[in-house]
Amino acid sequence: xxxxxxxxxxxxxxxxxxxxxxxxxxxxxxxxxxxxxxxxxxxxxxxxxxxxxxxxxxxxxxxxxxxxxxxxxxxxxxxxxxxxxxxxxxxxxxxxxxxxxxxxxxxxxxxxxxxxxxxxxxxxxxxxxxxxxxxxxxxxxxxxxxxxxxxxxxxxxxxxxxxxxxxxxxxxxxxxxxxxxxxxxxxxxxxxxxxxxxxxxxxxxxxxxxxxxxxxxxxxxxxxxxxxxxxxxxxxxxxxxxxxxxxxxxxxxxxxxxxxxxxxxxxxxxxxxxxxxxxxxxxxxxxxxxxxxxxxxxxxxxxxxxxxxxxxxxxxxxx
Numbered sequence: 001x002x003x004x005x006x007x008x009x010x011x012x013x014x015x016x017x018x019x020x021x022x023x024x025x026x027x028x029x030x031x032x033x034x035x036x037x038x039x040x041x042x043x044x045x046x047x048x049x050x051x052x053x054x055x056x057x058x059x060x061x062x063x064x065x066x067x068x069x070x071x072x073x074x075x076x077x078x079x080x081x082x083x084x085x086x087x088x089x090x091x092x093x094x095x096x097x098x099x100x101x102x103x104x105x106x107x108x109x110x111x112x113x114x115x116x117x118x119x120x121x122x123x124x125x126x127x128x129x130x131x132x133x134x135x136x137x138x139x140x141x142x143x144x145x146x147x148x149x150x151x152x153x154x155x156x157x158x159x160x161x162x163x164x165x166x167x168x169x170x171x172x173x174x175x176x177x178x179x180x181x182x183x184x185x186x187x188x189x190x191x192x193x194x195x196x197x198x199x200x201x202x203x204x205x206x207x208x209x210x211x212x213x214x215x216x217x218x219x220x221x222x223x224x225x226x227x228x229x230x231x232x233x234x235x236x237x238x239x240x241x242x243x244x245x246x247x248x249x250x251x252x253x254x255x256x257x258x259x260x261x262x263x264x265x266x267x268x269x270x271x272x273x274x275x276x277x278x279x280x281x282x283x284x285x286x287x288x289x290x291x292x293x294x295x296x297x298x299x300x301x302x303x304x305x306x307x308x309x310x311x312x313x314x315x316x317x318x319x
Contacts, residue, residue, distance in 0.1 A: 018067050021060050025071045025086075028053045032114065033082045039118045039151060047155050054110035057090045061097060066248075066264050069094055073248050075204060075212060081117035084201060088169075089113040091197040095238040098267065099193070104159065109190045111158065112165025113198065119147030142178035145170055164188035169198050172230045192232040196222060196239045199231070204247075215247035216303040241267040246300060248273075253302035257281075260290065269293045271300070 035049050060068040072090035092113045096106045123144055149167035152158045168182070168191035175183035177195075187195075203218035213221070219240065226236040244265030246252055252275060253259050260277035272292035278285040292298055 017064055021064060021067050022071065024056060024060070025068075028056055029079065029083050029086050032086050035115070036082055036085075036118050036121055039115075039148075040121050043151065045115055045118075045148075045151050045155065047158055050111055050114055051107075053086070053114060054089060054093075054107060057086075057110060058093060058106060061090070061094055065094070065097075069242065069265075070248050070263075073201075073204070073215070073243065075206075075249070080205070081120045084205065085114050085117045087201050088116070088194070088198045091201060091239075091242070092194050094242045095193055095197055095235070096190075098242050099234065099238045105161070105190060108159035108161035109165055109194055112152075112162035112190065113169065113194050115148045115152065115162075116145055116166040116169045116194070116198070117148070118151075119144035122147055142170075144179075146179055161188060161190050165191045165194045167191075169194045171195065173232060174229045176230060193235040193238065196231050196235040200239060200243065200247075214303060215243075215250045216245070216252075219243065219245060219247060240270050241265075244273045245271045246273050246303065250303060252300045253304070254290075255299050255301050258290075260287070263289070266291070266293045 031049055031053055035046055035053075039045055057068070060071075068090060072087045072094065074087070089110045093106050093110045096109050101109070123141055145167050149163045152163040152166055165188065167179075168177075168187050171177035171180070171182050171187045171191065172195065173183055173187065173192070175181050177183075200218055200222055203213040203221065204215050206212040222231060222236060222239070225231055226233055242265065244262070244267075246262045248262050248265065250262045251259065252262060254275070254277065258277040258279050260275035262273045263276050264274040266272055266274065269292075274289060274291045276287040277290045278287055290298065292300070
């Protein structure tokens with residue numbers, strides 16, 4: 001069976017870095033789709049292809065961190081679980097870079113996240129819909145991470161930590177996760193970081209049983225869950241620094257009446273990102289780049305889309 005390899009586009013082709021990274025990101029999704037197809041048919045991963053994807057994502061993060069992060073945070077409306085896995089891999093490595101992970105740790109978390117949901121393709125489709133399922137079906141569904149972990153364990157050249165990431169990405173510090181309900185230090189350190197990134201991306205994507213969460217609300221819920229002991233505080237801090245309190249793509253309202261879209265985070269001031277702001281009283285409105293960290297008189301007062309029928313949500317700090 002032939003497997004698509006990751007194609008690197010030469011930087012000298014005259015295309016912008018952003019356009020090239022977008023093309024290569026789409027190529028990585030195609031390569032991962034082939035990787036998953038082989039897994040389903042042969043119960044094994046092509047480690048060469050998987051590591052090519054991981055290496056490419058690391059290069060993207062080092063070359064243009066903001067663009068790579070934007071690709072990782074694009075709302076997912078189709079292509080699950082392949083695209084979700086690619087994005088989880090990218091976001092987890094971005095968090096690892098922020099947290100000072102070694103090269104080996106970045107490789108392991110990137111690989112574990114990339115393949116962790118391949119087992120979803122083995123789950124009967126009746127378990128993935130909106131209807132109720134039995135307790136037995138629920139237990140079968142919760143075993144899906146083990147398929148990828150077991151496949152990695154058979155690959156001698158795969159980083160051992162990647163297997164723990166794939167197996168434990170859905171575990172929680174308080175023992176409320178799955179498939180084994182382990183908790184605390186029994187969960188590998190890298191898996192704790194992967195859990196935060198995977199959960200955030202899962203929340204901002206629509207599911208058969210619910211609509212997508214607004215990125216701000218997803219981040220707020222994860223912060224609240226960390227306070228209750230479900231997620232590791234250090235992992236959530238890394239997610240917050242990388243994504244910001246108002247994640248890239250969020251629609252925000254400023255206290256001077258302007259509305260804008262978050263285009264870049266400020267790791268040291270997570271509540272003051274860079275915004276492409278519009279004055280809706282000007283016709284036609286022209287976007288202006290506003291770095292809130294350089295304008296202390298400005299702040300975000302509401303979050304929500306312009307197209308929403310409801311009033312935008314006020315910014316609330318949970319205690």
